[in-house]
Amino acid sequence: MDIFLQQLINGLTIGSIYALVALGYTMVYGVLKLINFAHGDLVAFSAYIGLVVMMQLSGAISSSAVIILLTFIVTMIIIAAAGVTLERIAYRPLRSAPRLSAVVSALGASLVIENGIMLIWGPRPKIFPADIVPSINWNIGGVYIGLLQLLVLVISFTLMFILYFFVNRTKLGTAMRASAIDQDAARLMGINVNKIIMTTFIIGSALGAVGGLFIGMYYRGIYFNMGWIYGLNAFVAAIIGGIGNIPGAMLGGLLLGVFNALISGYLSSSWALALTYVLLIVIMIFRPTGILGERVAEKV
Amino acid sequence: MSEKEVLLKVEDLKVAYGSIEAVRGISFEVNKGEVVTILGANGAGKTTTLRTISGLLKAKAGSIRYKNLELTSLPAHEIVALGISQSPEGRRVFGTLTVEENLKLGAYTKKTYNNATLSWMYELFPRLSERKSQLAGTLSGGEQQMLAIGRALMSEPEMLLLDEPSLGLAPVLVKTIFDTIKQIKQSGVTVLLVEQNAKAALKLADKGYVLEVGKMVMKGDSKTLLESPQIQEAYLGKKK
Ligand SMILES: Nc1ncnc2c1ncn2[C@@H]1O[C@H](COP(=O)(O)OP(=O)(O)O)[C@@H](O)[C@H]1O
Ligand SMILES: [Mg+2]
Numbered sequence: 076m077d078i079f080l081q082q083l084i085n086g087l088t089i090g091s092i093y094a095l096v097a098l099g100y101t102m103v104y105g106v107l108k109l110i111n112f113a114h115g116d117l118v119a120f121s122a123y124i125g126l127v128v129m130m131q132l133s134g135a136i137s138s139s140a141v142i143i144l145l146t147f148i149v150t151m152i153i154i155a156a157a158g159v160t161l162e163r164i165a166y167r168p169l170r171s172a173p174r175l176s177a178v179v180s181a182l183g184a185s186l187v188i189e190n191g192i193m194l195i196w197g198p199r200p201k202i203f204p205a206d207i208v209p210s211i212n213w214n215i216g217g218v219y220i221g222l223l224q225l226l227v228l229v230i231s232f233t234l235m236f237i238l239y240f241f242v243n244r245t246k247l248g249t250a251m252r253a254s255a256i257d258q259d260a261a262r263l264m265g266i267n268v269n270k271i272i273m274t275t276f277i278i279g280s281a282l283g284a285v286g287g288l289f290i291g292m293y294y295r296g297i298y299f300n301m302g303w304i305y306g307l308n309a310f311v312a313a314i315i316g317g318i319g320n321i322p323g324a325m326l327g328g329l330l331l332g333v334f335n336a337l338i339s340g341y342l343s344s345s346w347a348l349a350l351t352y353v354l355l356i357v358i359m360i361f362r363p364t365g366i367l368g369e370r371v372a373e374k375v
Numbered sequence: 376m377s378e379k380e381v382l383l384k385v386e387d388l389k390v391a392y393g394s395i396e397a398v399r400g401i402s403f404e405v406n407k408g409e410v411v412t413i414l415g416a417n418g419a420g421k422t423t424t425l426r427t428i429s430g431l432l433k434a435k436a437g438s439i440r441y442k443n444l445e446l447t448s449l450p451a452h453e454i455v456a457l458g459i460s461q462s463p464e465g466r467r468v469f470g471t472l473t474v475e476e477n478l479k480l481g482a483y484t485k486k487t488y489n490n491a492t493l494s495w496m497y498e499l500f501p502r503l504s505e506r507k508s509q510l511a512g513t514l515s516g517g518e519q520q521m522l523a524i525g526r527a528l529m530s531e532p533e534m535l536l537l538d539e540p541s542l543g544l545a546p547v548l549v550k551t552i553f554d555t556i557k558q559i560k561q562s563g564v565t566v567l568l569v570e571q572n573a574k575a576a577l578k579l580a581d582k583g584y585v586l587e588v589g590k591m592v593m594k595g596d597s598k599t600l601l602e603s604p605q606i607q608e609a610y611l612g613k614k615k
Pocket of ligand 1: 392395397415416417418419420421422423424
């Protein structure tokens with residue numbers, strides 16, 4: 076039972092990171108019907124940027140709470156700008172081109188960012204400082220939860236709640252949902268769809284940046300091609316939840332995190348990746364559109 | 376009403392899909408306060424014309440002037456803000472949004488939607504008011520058409536473009552829709568109505584145009600068109 080609860084906590088922690096990253100895939104897919112393969116690499120990029128910012132700030136500021144807060148804000152802004160640039164350069168010119176061209180462009184962008192990281196920071200892993208979040212642990216009836224885990228959980232859930240509110244309750248969020256359903260009809264409402272797409276990249280990239288920072292702080296080791304594996308996991312999470320569906324990405328991420336953690340806890344972590352795909356296949360067989368994905372019926 | 380103010384003036388408009396020219400140099404005018412109808416069979420170029428006015432398609436040549444503003448170079452969202460809204464062919468309601476969310480989106484160009492306009496929509500279409508929080512995709516075809524028209528009116532347009540609002544509806548619903556268009560006209564909105572249902576459209580309209588494979592082949596006031604033998608034969612199913 077202790078193993079179960081412990082792995083549940085660990086799984087929710089990593090799962091909420093997957094969820095943050097999965098949101099970027101699913102939101103962009105929602106409005107553009109495009110898998111932004113470069114998203115995982117932006118997440119990796121954010122970890123490197125975050126590390127640089129953090130080290131710079133550590134020299135100037137002593138309070139680690141302030142350092143962390145500023146690191147998050149600065150990194151989110153930089154990665155959001157990178158996401159918008161990516162859309163401008165790699166996707167917008169291909170908006171009316173055949174689908175395959177955009178996919179190739181996405182893969183190209185992914186390689187450019189990945190290799191860019193390697194050229195700037197080198198091929199060897201970088202390590203996040205250990206003491207940036209005090210290593211406080213609580214023992215609750217035999218189950219350990221650390222301050223960092225708590226931070227990851229609280230911040231991720233807060234951000235997801237804010238996003239859910241934004242998308243479902245605000246005018247801009249409603250326009251975003253409308254643009255995902257039917258771009259031309261959205262234009263007829265007076266919605267500037269280009270602006271909506273830009274907003275989508277800003278939000279998706281900024282959430283991905285939080286994910287990248289958490290990966291750095293939680294696992295500490297970051298490497299130039301880590302976007303590939305974390306991106307893949309988050310992408311699978313988005314598909315499990317139903318690609319294009321925002322609550323689906325949240326659910327898929329948490330589910331995948333817990334699933335991975337339980338496999339690691341009861342079997343071994345080397346099984347986790349393989350069994351992730353078994354899970355994916357099983358879900359796809361029974362629910363081809365993902366857990367919360369829409370049935371395809373009402374497409375025009 | 377001697378001096379008529381021209382609200383929309385289309386001149387020598389050409390629109391092409393790649394090398395296929397769907398609209399081949401048409402001209403027409405819509406005066407303020409009128410209902411003008413464009414009739415034509417399937418594939419005549421009616422939808423292409425409306426989509427070009429709304430800025431969803433780029434004109435290859437010609438001009439579209441609205442109150443002396445050239446529309447052909449403007450993006451769709453700015454054209455809505457100028458006061459031209461459209462209920463598109465096939466309704467295109469946002470299926471996974473509620474009826475009320477659809478209506479409020481219609482007023483996207485305004486800071487906030489006008490509550491009086493929303494109430495007016497529910498008056499105009501009582502069936503929508505019973506279904507405010509229902510998903511638009513679960514409405515019947517007729518209700519979706521009402522929603523599409525209501526949504527277009529939420530921006531409080533000066534000019535409303537309607538693309539085959541009666542398409543695929545049962546006769547009694549067709550009558551409801553046309554009665555509603557009459558009420559919309561009475562409220563002061565100028566209407567450009569594209570239809571295949573020539574009889575109903577001409578009864579309502581002040582004047583009409585007939586489009587055939589991308590060219591205007593006839594124009595006139597509604598009464599003249601209704602009585603014209605060509606119209607009767609081609610669109611009203613009557614033999615000479
Ligand atoms: N997206 C498109 N691509 C290529 N041709 C099109 C497209 N849409 C319409 N057309 C063609 O343009 C012509 C006019 O179509 P349309 O404007 O939809 O006519 P209508 O609304 O009068 O039925 C038709 O020949 C049609 O096949
Ligand atoms: Mg048509």
